[in-house]
Amino acid sequence: MRKIPNTGNPLVIRTFFDNDTEWEIICKKIIAPDPILDFKAYVDFLSSTEFENCTPEDFISIDEYKSYEHYFIFIVDEQTITNPEYPILCIGLKSDKGKAFRIIPSKMWSVENNLSIANMDFEDFQDTTDEDGVYRGVGE
Secondary structure (H helix, E strand, C coil), X not given: CCCCCCCCCCEEEECCCCCHHXXXXXXXXXXXXXXXXXXXXXXXXXXXXXXXXXXXXHHHHCHHHHHCCCCEEEEECHHHHXXXXXXXXXXXXXXCCCCEEEECHHHHHHHHHHHHCCCCCHHHHHCCCCCCCEECCCCC
């Protein structure tokens, strides 16, 4: 049975396992500090084949996520790995259950920091995604 473990930081969960090198590149990009503002994303990584090929619907239906204290998770799926921009999926689990948008790794700090402290909510980010549903920052 799948269980989303409770972690100190929001999770980045890997669901696509065809390219270890790309996974490692994405992880490094996610935690790299912003070159201008020096902010960084505070996340924990989970690479377990238990979550291989899980869909967003799978994550929001996992009963065990209720013990997971964070309101959202990040997913590195096939679309993330195979797209040169590496758009990571963010899924709401509590009050924003089922809401989702994608983020490029260099802007993960903005999403994680602001959602974690409830400075912004899902709608704030969804409203500022580009036409393809990817958040690339505001005014960039």
